[in-house]
Amino acid sequence: MADGPALLTAAVGGERRALARLLTGIENQDPAFRELLPRIFAATRGAHLVGVTGPPGAGKSTLVTALTREYRTRGRRVGIVAVDPSSPYTGGAIMGDRIRMMEHAADREVFMRSMASRGELGGIAATTWLVAAALDAAGYDPVLVETVGAGQAELEVARLAETTVVVEVPEMGDEIQAIKAGLLEVADVVVVNKADRPGAERSARQLRAMLAGAGGRFAAPPPILLTVATTGDGIGALVDAIEADRERARSADRALARARNQLLRAVAERSRRRAEARAEWEATVAEIAEHRLDPITAADRLLGK
Ligand SMILES: Nc1nc2c(ncn2[C@@H]2O[C@H](COP(=O)(O)OP(=O)(O)OP(=O)(O)O)[C@@H](O)[C@H]2O)c(=O)[nH]1
Ligand SMILES: [Mg+2]
Incomplete structure (x- = not known):
C-alpha cells in the first residue's frame, strides 16, 4: 500500500x-x-451504525434494500456492509445480495461492501466495524451491516452495532428457538418480516411475551414491528424506530457498554495473537497436554507475566 x-x-x-x-x-x-x-x-462523523441480523433467509438483504430506499427518500447517504454467511446452506446469498443491491448500484449516494467472514472467530467483528467506521468517515450515514445471526461470531458483530435490528419471520421451526433467544438479547428493534404470511401477528405476540419474560435485562423491551420487505410495507415505521433508538444508543451507559465490548474484543484478539506468536507456544501446548503445566500459568507465562 x-x-x-x-x-x-x-x-x-x-x-x-x-x-x-x-x-x-x-x-x-x-x-x-x-x-x-x-x-x-x-x-468519523458520527454515523448511525445499525446491525441487521437474523436467521438465514429471513429477508435481511431485502430489508436492507428497502431500508436503503427509505433512507434515500429522507436524503441520507447509505453505507452497507454485508458479511457473507459462511454456513453452507446460505452459500447462495452472495449472489443474491449482489442482485438485490443492483437497484442501488447506480446511486452514487449508496456504497455497498460485501465481506467474506472466512469463519475466523474474533477477527470478523472488529474488522466489520472498522469498515463501517471508514464508511462513516466517507460521509455515509447510516451504515447498515447485515449478518446472519447463526453463530457466535455473527452475534458478536451484532453486539457491536449501536442499534441492532433482529429480523424474525412468522412460524419458524422449533430448532430456531435457541438462536432466537440468543439473538433477542442483542435486539434494540425486533422485526417480524414476511408479514404477508400467516401467523405474523401471532409471532409478534409470542416475541412480545418472550421479551417481557426476560425480566430486568431490558430497560424497556425493544419495539416489535411487522414488515413486508418485498413490498416496502412497514419500512417507514421501521426507519422511525431505528431513528428513535439512535439517541438511546448514545446514552452514556450504552455508549460505554459498546466501547467496553470493542476493547474486550481487541484485547482478547491481540493477546491471543501475541501468545501464539511466541516461539515456545507449541512446547507449552505439549506441556499442558502432558499435564506438566496448567493452562492458566501457561497463559501468564506466554503473556509475559
Ligand atoms: N413473502 C415474502 N418474502 C420475502 C419477504 N422478504 C424477503 N422475502 C424473500 O425471502 C427470500 C430470502 O430473502 P433474503 O433477503 O435473501 O434473506 P436473507 O435473510 O438476506 O438471507 P441470507 O442472507 O441468505 O441469510 C427471498 O426470496 C426474498 O424475496 C417478505 O416480506 N415477504
Ligand atoms: Mg442476505
Whole structure:
C-alpha cells in the first residue's frame, strides 16, 4: 500500500475507488493500514451504525434494500456492509445480495461492501466495524451491516452495532428457538418480516411475551414491528424506530457498554495473537497436554507475566 494517508483523504473527499481500496486494506488487515486506524477513527462523523441480523433467509438483504430506499427518500447517504454467511446452506446469498443491491448500484449516494467472514472467530467483528467506521468517515450515514445471526461470531458483530435490528419471520421451526433467544438479547428493534404470511401477528405476540419474560435485562423491551420487505410495507415505521433508538444508543451507559465490548474484543484478539506468536507456544501446548503445566500459568507465562 503506497500512500495510506492520501488514500484516506481521497476516500473522505468522496472518491469511491479510493474508499474501495481503503476498505480492502482494512478487510485484509494489511499492516500498512494498521497505522491508518487512528486517523480513520478521528475522521468519523458520527454515523448511525445499525446491525441487521437474523436467521438465514429471513429477508435481511431485502430489508436492507428497502431500508436503503427509505433512507434515500429522507436524503441520507447509505453505507452497507454485508458479511457473507459462511454456513453452507446460505452459500447462495452472495449472489443474491449482489442482485438485490443492483437497484442501488447506480446511486452514487449508496456504497455497498460485501465481506467474506472466512469463519475466523474474533477477527470478523472488529474488522466489520472498522469498515463501517471508514464508511462513516466517507460521509455515509447510516451504515447498515447485515449478518446472519447463526453463530457466535455473527452475534458478536451484532453486539457491536449501536442499534441492532433482529429480523424474525412468522412460524419458524422449533430448532430456531435457541438462536432466537440468543439473538433477542442483542435486539434494540425486533422485526417480524414476511408479514404477508400467516401467523405474523401471532409471532409478534409470542416475541412480545418472550421479551417481557426476560425480566430486568431490558430497560424497556425493544419495539416489535411487522414488515413486508418485498413490498416496502412497514419500512417507514421501521426507519422511525431505528431513528428513535439512535439517541438511546448514545446514552452514556450504552455508549460505554459498546466501547467496553470493542476493547474486550481487541484485547482478547491481540493477546491471543501475541501468545501464539511466541516461539515456545507449541512446547507449552505439549506441556499442558502432558499435564506438566496448567493452562492458566501457561497463559501468564506466554503473556509475559
Ligand atoms: N413473502 C415474502 N418474502 C420475502 C419477504 N422478504 C424477503 N422475502 C424473500 O425471502 C427470500 C430470502 O430473502 P433474503 O433477503 O435473501 O434473506 P436473507 O435473510 O438476506 O438471507 P441470507 O442472507 O441468505 O441469510 C427471498 O426470496 C426474498 O424475496 C417478505 O416480506 N415477504
Ligand atoms: Mg442476505
